[in-house]
Amino acid sequence: MIATDTGRCPLPIPIGWFQVLFASELEVGDAIPLRYFGQDLVAFRTESGVAKVVDAYCPHMGAHLGYGIRENAGKGPRVIGESLECPFHGWQWNGEGQCTHIPYANNPPPRVAKGESILGAWPVREINQQILVWYHPNGAAPDWEPEALAEASEDNAEWTAFDIHEWEIHAHMQEIGENGVDGAHFHFVHGTSDLPETALQEFDGHQRRGKFITRQPTPRGVVDGAIETCSYGTGLSVVRFTGIYDTILLANITPVEREISRAMYAFIQPSATSETLGKTVGKAIIANICQQMEEDQIIWQRKQYFERPLLCDGDGPFAKFRRWYSQFLVEPA
Numbered sequence: 001m002i003a004t005d006t007g008r009c010p011l012p013i014p015i016g017w018f019q020v021l022f023a024s025e026l027e028v029g030d031a032i033p034l035r036y037f038g039q040d041l042v043a044f045r046t047e048s049g050v051a052k053v054v055d056a057y058c059p060h061m062g063a064h065l066g067y068g069i070r071e072n073a074g075k076g077p078r079v080i081g082e083s084l085e086c087p088f089h090g091w092q093w094n095g096e097g098q099c100t101h102i103p104y105a106n107n108p109p110p111r112v113a114k115g116e117s118i119l120g121a122w123p124v125r126e127i128n129q130q131i132l133v134w135y136h137p138n139g140a141a142p143d144w145e146p147e148a149l150a151e152a153s154e155d156n157a158e159w160t161a162f163d164i165h166e167w168e169i170h171a172h173m174q175e176i177g178e179n180g181v182d183g184a185h186f187h188f189v190h191g192t193s194d195l196p197e198t199a200l201q202e203f204d205g206h207q208r209r210g211k212f213i214t215r216q217p218t219p220r221g222v223v224d225g226a227i228e229t230c231s232y233g234t235g236l237s238v239v240r241f242t243g244i245y246d247t248i249l250l251a252n253i254t255p256v257e258r259e260i261s262r263a264m265y266a267f268i269q270p271s272a273t274s275e276t277l278g279k280t281v282g283k284a285i286i287a288n289i290c291q292q293m294e295e296d297q298i299i300w301q302r303k304q305y306f307e308r309p310l311l312c313d314g315d316g317p318f319a320k321f322r323r324w325y326s327q328f329l330v331e332p333a
């Protein structure tokens with residue numbers, strides 16, 4: 001049994017758009033149980049191809065809607081048309097949370113007859129080959145939209161297919177996010193030769209843009225490069241690495257529990273050189289970034305959150321970062 005609420009960080013789960021699956025993980029007719037935001041959910045893809053996410057427990061008698069029965073045992077329950085069929089008594093639920101069919105009722109319950117949304121239904125977007133949901137503890141509607149990235153579209157032949165890496169990290173989302181303004185840790189935790197120079201830190205509404213200038217030693221001498229990050233809320237980031245070999249990382253992090261977060265990283269690199277430089281330098285860059293995640297976790301999974309850390313002038317703009325982040329920290333009503 002893993003402690004999910006360790007009390008090392010007192011902050012609530014942040015609001016926003018968060019990735020729950022890669023689009024390729026959910027084919028037409030699939031239904032998959034999910035655990036995010038401290039809640040049990042089910043994702044399914046309807047026969048018309050639309051991804052839906054609903055609460056896991058059937059309002060009839062509480063069966064979990066993510067586990068099939070009989071010929072569907074071991075996978076999700078049946079998807080019929082635009083609805084998911086509950087394995088317990090066959091009631092059907094659509095992605096809007098309405099009950100669309102009760103196979104044996106002559107008089108459906110009034111809420112069903114009225115077409116009420118009874119089962120919790122989550123706002124979903126499918127973008128950049130990812131399935132995103134909007135989380136707000138009090139059910140407020142989205143007040144911004146995720147952005148499409150041309151390089152991450154499935155039919156963009158100039159960039160390689162996703163190279164996916166995932167981690168479950170026992171830390172609050174904000175502790176992980178602070179890495180993005182923490183220039184000094186790169187040297188000590190990740191062994192970079194110099195402290196990277198911060199060229200930009202911009203906070204604007206739900207977005208944050210950051211740029212580090214890097215000097216990377218290679219067998220052919222030091223190569224100047226840059227790491228540019230654009231974050232959309234606390235869960236979605238696009239990171240561009242330039243210098244040695246162009247790499248784009250879609251770095252998404254989603255709260256599983258208040259103090260457990262899931263990192264879903266998808267790397268893309270230029271297709272033109274994927275069989276040459278991509279095989280050596282390109283792969284090495286990805287391996288290095290993944291190695292950094294392993295290193296960071298040694299700190300993140302044990303550290304304590306301090307409301308007033310003892311900062312010095314060489315530290316990054318932590319106060320600004322936390323002010324920006326605080327707009328997303330909404331306590332459940």
Ligand code: FES
Binds near residue numbers: 060063086088089090
């Ligand atoms: S519990 Fe779902 S149909 Fe009965």
Ligand SMILES: [Fe+2]
Binds near residue numbers: 179189190292
């Ligand atoms: Fe790091």
